[in-house]
Amino acid sequence: MNAGDAKNAEKKKKESVFDLSKYLDKQVRVKFQGGREATGVLKGFDQLLNLVLDNTTEFLRDPDDPYKLTEDTRPLGLVVCRGPAVVVVCPVDGMEQIPNPFIQHE
Amino acid sequence: MSQYLPGTASLLEDLDKKLMVLLRDGRTLIGYLRSIDQFANLVLHQAIERIHVGNKYGDIPIGIFVIRGENVVLCGEIDSEKEERVDLKRVDIDEILAEQKVELEAKREKEKLRLKAMQNYGLFFNADVLYLNKVKFKQIL
Amino acid sequence: MLPLTLLRTAQNHPMVSGSHSSDASLNSALISKLVELKNGETFNGHLVSCDNWMNIHLREVICTSRDGDKFVRINECYIRGSTIKYLRIPDEVIDLVKEEHNRKESKRPQVKERKFNKAMPNKFSAPKKKKM
Numbered sequence: 001m002n003a004g005d006a007k008n009a010e011k012k013k014k015e016s017v018f019d020l021s022k023y024l025d026k027q028v029r030v031k032f033q034g035g036r037e038a039t040g041v042l043k044g045f046d047q048l049l050n051l052v053l054d055n056t057t058e059f060l061r062d063p064d065d066p067y068k069l070t071e072d073t074r075p076l077g078l079v080v081c082r083g084p085a086v087v088v089v090c091p092v093d094g095m096e097q098i099p100n101p102f103i104q105h106e
Numbered sequence: 107m108s109q110y111l112p113g114t115a116s117l118l119e120d121l122d123k124k125l126m127v128l129l130r131d132g133r134t135l136i137g138y139l140r141s142i143d144q145f146a147n148l149v150l151h152q153a154i155e156r157i158h159v160g161n162k163y164g165d166i167p168i169g170i171f172v173i174r175g176e177n178v179v180l181c182g183e184i185d186s187e188k189e190e191r192v193d194l195k196r197v198d199i200d201e202i203l204a205e206q207k208v209e210l211e212a213k214r215e216k217e218k219l220r221l222k223a224m225q226n227y228g229l230f231f232n233a234d235v236l237y238l239n240k241v242k243f244k245q246i247l
Numbered sequence: 248m249l250p251l252t253l254l255r256t257a258q259n260h261p262m263v264s265g266s267h268s269s270d271a272s273l274n275s276a277l278i279s280k281l282v283e284l285k286n287g288e289t290f291n292g293h294l295v296s297c298d299n300w301m302n303i304h305l306r307e308v309i310c311t312s313r314d315g316d317k318f319v320r321i322n323e324c325y326i327r328g329s330t331i332k333y334l335r336i337p338d339e340v341i342d343l344v345k346e347e348h349n350r351k352e353s354k355r356p357q358v359k360e361r362k363f364n365k366a367m368p369n370k371f372s373a374p375k376k377k378k379m
Contacts (some may be wrong), residue, residue: 088290090322097320
């Protein structure tokens with residue numbers, strides 16, 4: 001490893017892994033602290049993971065259990081998501097519910 | 107005798123010792139402490155999750171574990187001599203999981219009732235999530 | 248080896264470019280991990296990268312709901328470090344750690360020597376250079 005590489009590695013360490021530019025103008029799914037979940041078209045973001053989502057839909061939750069989603073949704077339109085509240089970001093493309101994949105191991 | 111270091115640094119004394127770690131969600135983990143950092147993140151090697159129900163217990167092997175420090179309630183060294191003398195019965199994983207499930211479900215029901223009652227008084231809060239999961243620890247990495 | 252360094256080792260390892268990798272071994276060569284979040288959800292997937300905040304980028308993820316009754320497959324996802332409860336990593340990583348350690352150890356004497364020689368003639372100009 002030469003000096004330049006070491007420098008790059010150092011730089012990389014300090015950087016966050018979030019590379020959301022590839023999701024711009026794509027549908028993303030976002031989970032929030034506290035259990036809310038929403039999906040929308042990613043219009044913008046910043047280093048702190050604040051997000052701008054357009055055409056956002058929020059998934060409503062079971063009133064008895066704030067972590068359980070129901071089938072219901074509500075439209076939110078254009079939304080700014082606070083970075084610190086964002087837990088998970090993933091693209092909707094390729095997301096599918098599947099039966100228990102771990103059962104075969106039992 | 108080395109000098110006692112206060113705070114997180116005191117964990118340095120426990121390196122490579124067999125530790126029991128209690129997490130905020132109620133799990134008990136046991137393993138060899140291999141590494142720590144300034145946030146008290148822990149690395150447990152040859153770890154097991156120990157489930158106690160009544161005077162029975164069961165161990166689930168889980169390999170290497172990196173625990174984020176903020177989730178730890180307490181940790182302490184295990185005296186392996188004394189450990190053997192404890193009057194607890196070891197049972198196999200399926201049995202303990204079944205018993206744990208019963209216990210947790212009862213706990214949850216109770217918690218639900220409590221929450222409902224609290225809500226009637228206008229108190230809303232997110233009860234810390236008690237875990238209940240048979241499937242997850244059957245997963246193979 | 249700090250906890251985060253361990254994760255970084257799991258990530259930095261040339262997981263895909265193994266010389267002997269057929270498709271099957273390629274899959275197992277990727278470091279697969281299990282992450283549980285504070286809210287109880289678990290994510291199984293291949294670790295692509297992680298950073299100083301423990302933020303994590305996973306590929307080919309299976310997300311399991313808190314109760315273990317719902318399973319969702321996701322191509323990739325980012326997880327915020329501060330929401331993680333713990334990570335489970337496969338035992339092989341320890342071997343990687345040792346490898347990495349040995350590699351660094353074998354490099355170290357050279358670096359020291361250079362540092363030493365440079366530092367001797369002029370103590371005050373050396374510090375900045377030797378870190379590179």
